[in-house]
Amino acid sequence: MFRSSRLIMALIKKDVLLEFRQQYSFYGVLLYVASTIFVLYLAMGQPENTIWNGLFWMMQLFICVSAIAKTFLQEGKGRQLYFYSICSPVHFILARMIFNAALMLLMNLISLSLFSLLLGYPLAHPLLFLGISCFGACSVSLVFSFLAAIAARAQQNAALMAILGFPLIIPQLMLLMRLSTLAFSDVFQSGLTSIILLLASFDIMIVVLSVILFPFLWKD
Amino acid sequence: MFLKNWWKLLSFFLLLYTFTAGFLGKVPARPILNETIRNLYFHVAMWFGMMIFFIVSVIYSIKYLRHNRPSDDIYAVEFARTGIVFGLLGLITGSVWAKYTWGDFWSNDPKQLGAAIALLIYLAYFVLRNSLTDLDKSARISAVYNVFAFAMLFPTIWIIPRLVESLHPGGMGNPALDTKDIDSRMRVIFWFGAIPGWTLLGVWITTLRTRLQLLSLKHELHG
Numbered sequence: 230m231f232r233s234s235r236l237i238m239a240l241i242k243k244d245v246l247l248e249f250r251q252q253y254s255f256y257g258v259l260l261y262v263a264s265t266i267f268v269l270y271l272a273m274g275q276p277e278n279t280i281w282n283g284l285f286w287m288m289q290l291f292i293c294v295s296a297i298a299k300t301f302l303q304e305g306k307g308r309q310l311y312f313y314s315i316c317s318p319v320h321f322i323l324a325r326m327i328f329n330a331a332l333m334l335l336m337n338l339i340s341l342s343l344f345s346l347l348l349g350y351p352l353a354h355p356l357l358f359l360g361i362s363c364f365g366a367c368s369v370s371l372v373f374s375f376l377a378a379i380a381a382r383a384q385q386n387a388a389l390m391a392i393l394g395f396p397l398i399i400p401q402l403m404l405l406m407r408l409s410t411l412a413f414s415d416v417f418q419s420g421l422t423s424i425i426l427l428l429a430s431f432d433i434m435i436v437v438l439s440v441i442l443f444p445f446l447w448k449d
Numbered sequence: 450m451f452l453k454n455w456w457k458l459l460s461f462f463l464l465l466y467t468f469t470a471g472f473l474g475k476v477p478a479r480p481i482l483n484e485t486i487r488n489l490y491f492h493v494a495m496w497f498g499m500m501i502f503f504i505v506s507v508i509y510s511i512k513y514l515r516h517n518r519p520s521d522d523i524y525a526v527e528f529a530r531t532g533i534v535f536g537l538l539g540l541i542t543g544s545v546w547a548k549y550t551w552g553d554f555w556s557n558d559p560k561q562l563g564a565a566i567a568l569l570i571y572l573a574y575f576v577l578r579n580s581l582t583d584l585d586k587s588a589r590i591s592a593v594y595n596v597f598a599f600a601m602l603f604p605t606i607w608i609i610p611r612l613v614e615s616l617h618p619g620g621m622g623n624p625a626l627d628t629k630d631i632d633s634r635m636r637v638i639f640w641f642g643a644i645p646g647w648t649l650l651g652v653w654i655t656t657l658r659t660r661l662q663l664l665s666l667k668h669e670l671h672g
Contacts, residue, residue, distance in 0.1 A: 375597065382590050383580050392576055396569035397598060399562075400605035427608065431601075438600055442593045445514050 233320060240316065240324030244300070248332075254303065258296045262336060265291065266343050275349035278413045285344055286406050289366060290398065292336050297329050297373045298390055301381040318447040322439050326374045333370035337362050351413060358412035364425075365405040368432050372398055375439045382446055404428055457653055463646030467494075470638050477632045481550055488546045489631065490643040495539030496564075498648045502532035502655070503571070507599040510592035522588035523662045524655075525595060526578065529571055531655045535647075536568050563606050570598045 248255055265288055276284065304312075312321060341362055345352075352358050373394055380390040408424050451458075471490040479486060509525035512518070543561070544554040555561060577594055581587035631639065 372601075379577070379590060379594055379597075382586070383577060389577065389580060392573050393594065396566050396573060397601050399566050400601075431604070434600060434604075438597055442597060445589055445593050 236316060236320045237324045237327070240320060241328050244324065244328040251303075254299055258292070258299070258336065259339065261295055262288075262292055262340050263343060266340065266347055270347040273348065278351045279410070281348060281351055282406060282409055282413070284348070285341075285362075286365070286402055286409070288340060288344070289337065289362070289369065290395075290402065292340060293333055293366070293369045293373050294387075294391055294394065296332055296336055297370060297377050298380070298387045300325065300329060300332075300374075301377040302387055304381070313447065318444040319440050321447070322374070322378065322443040323436075325378075326371055326436065326439065329370045329374045330367045333366040334363055337366035353414055354412045358409060361405065361409045361412065364428070365401075365409075368401055368405070368428055368435075369398060371432055371435045371439075372401070375435065375443070378439075378443060378446055401428065401431060456649055460646055460649030460653060463642050464650060467638060467642040467646050470642065474634065474638065476635060485546055485549050486631070486635070488542060489635065489639055492539060492542040492546055493639070494643040494647040495535045495542060497644050498651045499532045499535040499539060499567075501648055502528045502535060502651055503567075503599065506532060507595055510595040513588060513592045514596070517589075519584070519588065519666060520663060522592065523659055523666065525592065527655045527658045527662065529574060529595070530658070531651045533568060533571050534654075535651055536564065536571070540564050540568070567602055567606065570602055574598065 269284055269288065273280065273284065341359065373390070376390050376394045376397070379393065380387065383389055404424050404427065408421070408428075411421060467490050471487055476484065476486050506525045506528035509521045509528065513521035513525060540561075543564070547556065547558075547561075548554050551558075574591060574594055578587050578591045581590060
């Protein structure tokens with residue numbers, strides 16, 4: 230247990246270090262976030278609540294695809310072979326998922342602040358929305374981590390990730406949008422806890438499935 | 450010959466029974482539904498068939514991952530293919546039904562959306578398969594996706610419709626149908642005629658396709 234957590238930590242540290250060494254890709258995603266929000270601002274101005282909410286989550290989805298696609302797709306065949314020889318697939322996918330979730334949390338904070346700066350700030354409960362968006366960013370990043378692993382096997386095809394991922398993510402995204410409408414008004418709505426529990430159990434299921442299934446993707 | 454193929458005959462006679470008793474038999478007069486309730490034998494049976502085929506497909510995918518037999522992969526693919534056909538037919542029969550009861554072919558009902566999502570997911574499965582040229586790799590990766598997608602999809606089909614309001618019958622409890630609307634006569638035709646009949650027909654179609662695929666695989670391997 231202790232050994233595997235140390236291994237996972239080492240793998241995460243490797244990812245963070247790589248991110249620091251190759252800053253261009255991080256800044257690339259950041260610029261992608263900024264320009265997407267700017268284009269949305271030019272197109273929509275300051276929209277009303279429901280549109281604001283919908284746009285925010287769609288933007289999260291696209292950021293997630295482009296941020297996570299690069300973590301798997303930038304690895305060449307040689308490097309994959311190297312990881313294959315030094316660590317087990319379970320450690321590898323867990324480390325990657327934790328790293329991706331952290332990356333998406335950071336992106337979420339940046340995009341949320343930019344988004345409210347440009348597209349207006351209609352929230353009644355900002356802290357609640359922040360919590361929901363962080364939770365959502367983590368859930369979405371978990372799903373796309375696994376799909377990126379599949380897409381990376383399929384000839385490094387980034388478009389494939391969107392084809393595989395978008396239908397799968399719709400139910401989760403719908404639940405998240407429903408949840409986040411709570412942050413817009415003072416009216417208390419029931420069903421909050423059941424949706425949160427449902428989403429949390431989804432996340433657990435995704436992690437378990439990835440741990441079971443990733444070894445099959447790994448061997449070549 | 451008869452002993453081996455009895456279920457094909459059974460499927461034929463069950464469907465014959467479903468069509469005759471379904472179109473000519475008496476149905477209870479319900480408000481709004483009226484005579485359209487006969488669509489139960491076709492629309493709902495399609496969804497049952499689709500679910501069964503997708504479940505069988507995922508079982509074969511798991512078997513493939515465990516034993517690496519190419520025949521399991523072929524079974525998984527062909528059952529998924531038949532499942533998609535049944536799903537499409539279910540969507541079409543459902544929207545025709547919706548036209549006469551809800552007033553529109555498509556009304557963004559959570560169940561219509563769920564069905565559309567399910568079809569998109571399985572179409573993506575075929576895109577993924579075809580994007581890989583290596584046979585073994587394509588089989589393994591698509592099996593992994595099949596298991597993952599199945600596990601993601603079915604909770605949403607079974608749970609989410611119970612959380613959101615819908616025009617579709619059976620909001621509470623059973624997500625597919627409201628058992629109070631049908632009488633005992635219809636129940637017999639539905640459970641003993643339509644569902645086994647259509648499902649067996651689907652299995653028949655699938656076995657024809659798998660036989661063809663297995664033959665072509667053999668041809669490829671041995672020349």
